[in-house]
Amino acid sequence: MTVQGRGQRLDTPGEARRVEILHALERKLLWLSAWMIHTANHIRPNRDGLKVGGHQASCASSVSILAALYFGMLRPADRVAVKPHAGPVFHAINYLLGRQKREKLETLRQFGGIQPYPSRVKDGGEVDFSTGSVGLGVALASFGSLVQDYVHLHNLAPEGIPPGRHVAVVGDAELDEGNIYEALLEGWKHDIRNVWWVVDYNRQSLDSVVPDRLFGRIEGLFRDMGWNVVTIKYGRKLEAAFARPDGEHLRRWIDDCPNSLYAALTFQGGAAWRSALLAELGRIEGIRAIIDPLTDDELAALMTNLGGHDIETLMEAFRTQDAEGDQPTCFIAYTVKGMGLPFAGHKDNHSGLMTKEQMGSFRELMAIRPGHEWDLFEGLDIPEAELRDFLASVPFAEPLTAAGRSLVSPAIHVPATFAAPKVGEGRKQSTQAAFGDILAEIGRGRDEFADLAKRIVTTSPDVTVSTNLGPWVNRRGIFDRHKKNDVFRDAKLASAQRWGMSPEGQHVELGIAEQNLFLILAGLGLADRLYGARLLPIGTVYDPFVNRGLDALIYACYQDARFLLVSTPSGLTLAPEGGQHQSVNTPLIGMAADRLAAFEPAHADELAILLRHAFDHMQKPDGSAVWLRLSTRGLLQPERTLDPAAVIAGAHWVVPPAAGARIAVAYQGALAPEAMAAFEELRSEEPTAGLLAITSPDRLHAEWLASRRAVRGGVRQVSHIERILAPLAPGAALVTVLDGHPAAHAWMGAVRGQRVVPLGVDRFGQAGDIPDLYREYGLDSDAILDACAEALLG
Ligand SMILES: Cc1ncc(C[n+]2csc(CCOP(=O)(O)OP(=O)(O)O)c2C)c(N)n1
Ligand SMILES: [Mg+2]
Helix, strand or coil: CCCCCCCCCCCCCCHHHHHHHHHHHHHHHHHHHHHHHHHHHHHCCCCCCCCCCCCHHHHHHHHHHHHHHHHHHCCCCCEEEECHHHHHHHHHHHHHCCCCCHHHHCCCCCCCCCCCCCCHHHHCCCCCCCCCCCCHHHHHHHHHHHHHHHHHHCCCCCCCCCCCCEEEEEEHHHHHCHHHHHHHHHHHHCCCCCEEEEEEECCECCCCECCCCHHHHHHHHHHHCCCEEEEECECHHHHHHHCCCCHHHHHHHHHHCCHHHHHHHHHHCHHHHHHHHHHHHCCCHHHHHHHCCCCHHHHHHHHCCEHHHCHHHHHHHHHHHHHHCCCCEEEEEECCCCCCCCCCCCCCCCCCCCCHHHHHHHHHHCCCCCCCCCCCCCCCCCCHHHHHHHHHHCHHHCCCCCCCCCCCCCCCCCCCCCCCCCCCCCCEECHHHHHHHHHHHHHCCCHHHHHHHHHEEEEEECCCCCCCCHHHHHHHCEECCCCECCHHHHCCCCCCCCCCEECCCCEEEECCCHHHHHHHHHHHCCHHHHHCCCCEEEEEECHHHHHHHHHHHHHHHHCCCCCEEEECCCCHHHHHHCCCCCCCCHHHHHHHCCCEEEECCCCHHHHHHHHHHHHHHCCCCCCCEEEEECCCCCEECCCCCCCHHHHHHCEEEEECCCCCEEEEEEEEHHHHHHHHHHHHHHHHHCCCCEEEEECCHHHHHHHHHHHHHHHHCCCCCCCHHHHHHCCEEEEEEEEEEECCCCHHHHCCHHHHCCEEEEECCCCCCCCCCHHHHHHHCCCCHHHHHHHHHHHHHC
């Protein structure tokens, strides 16, 4: 797949002037980003005495890279992840392009203002990918490219939106994050194309200067993963010096200079550079000829003339690579952290802020008059009209659509009901099996389900078969940019799985890396807004390993990606697999994660309702991602008619209590049989008791909180849990049980002041069978009955 053609060559007429303009804009970005942060810290009133912060040094490091990209290379359809700490530069670029307001720039880090790190949801549609948790945005740029390929190869892209390149501007310390390498490997397997990672190689992280020679390693890793690596080390001034007689000595000296020494000399400036150079190279005639005529400032400028600050070198590297084709490419652009600012190179500069005095000198250097700090072209020695013409002519200035960069894609019809699978009389079924069956049925793409089936895309980190996606995959095939036959099938070797791969396939098979699962779900779940094609992504994973990808899951939700997470098997109920695989905390994660509606059905009829709801909810403007926690434990399936609204709201009475009842038993998920057995015994003593099925403590809790908040607004909507608990006596006991942490239910006592006795798991699990484990952890029907007795007596 080829992306659009790019900008002009460097040697076209007028190019010299374009470079001058780019230099001016680069300078403007340096000023504006520093001034935004300064305003937030020193100009706006500070009411609480807390440090506001910002990262002037991180911004300064990346201005040339970002200027070269946005004002030179990028096309409207390209999608960019900007390293988190360069957020102010990104907003300044949009300001110059007329896509950001001055008033807004003044609100950096203020309530309702620009976020410290670019945020899709809070900063608006100009942000392609949120960044902040380092490493994730970078990897998402790669997965985004895969998703874009998926959309185009399935012919789902709207007309007029060509595929773009995915670019990540990366802080060098982001490459310490393991998820980067997981993403590289997965990207290699999927043969991703049109991805650029541009590393702002300032050799500084937060605490320190990075080890020397590190990039030898990293470069090798990229090459091993099939990437091009382009090192942009020196700028033109230094290259010219190296080309002079004896200049090679200078190159070697810098090449061998430890990162910390280079950083320290940069901070100290020209005189320090001179004495260091003279001490080591002072006897070499050609070196003296290079450095002696220079003033200290000129020498400092020469010695810090790294490629990542030389816009012409950057442009040249980008254009050359652009012409090379679509192989993923890592640019290692050498930079100085804090370039052009008083703390350039200082190892502690990550959170460093210019003082008012330093800002005063910097303002003079930038030729900014007081009161004109925000003026677009203040202090630049190029006529305003020319700058405006230039900005209007950069390829990226062309709007992607009339409505901007955030696209829309109409909702896909979801049939009114999904049938629960039929099971024979007396046969048991698990929620996981029911999930596989319902999805396989949808996969037939019959009648009303045809559109829905086309938009579903499934993915799983090597647990496709064991989470019951197999039948769906057999019907819809595996996605790959290249057609690959299923060797086992071709050889007529018996297997339940048909694993032919093709561009039409609808399942993306991942290696075991849960962060990758959530990152691709983030990409798939933003496909409507990024690529104009609504997808309905489903990712499956073992429940305990949600924890392994948790930051990426939260990151996906933070960006409002819409997907269905199915985690199974879950809890102690997994039994013989033991404590490492038995999840405990996931119900609490489901409650605490924003923009993620979490459910745990016990029976297939509830699952069918919730699965249907998930497809609906993930498409609603005020919806969210959805999580279904499932189990492999087969349960007898009740014959009944459910109220879908109650199942979706989080709880329904299986046996309603009589008014004023003293007690009820509530269960969630696979413990339904234990709760039912205990309830039957309880009922012989307490005929008014009720039995409650909880399908989502998350939804119950969220609605309860929301309704309490609404009181303040003058409107009081009674929440579902309040209605559910209303028939019980004011002091009634509610014995609750789930295969997960009991805190998920404990809060219910606060709803009406009733007494909750929460049963669940608060210790690591262990191998065993279900009777032993449920007894040991106090989840069996005896334990539930004991809790009931205690509650009634107490
Ligand atoms: C996952 C995560 N861990 C820690 C941090 C805190 N943190 C913010 S920036 C940073 C260092 C970043 O260094 P680098 O990527 O080199 O950025 P630059 O030098 O360009 O500022 C750290 C540790 C974070 N944002 N995310
Ligand atoms: Mg760095």
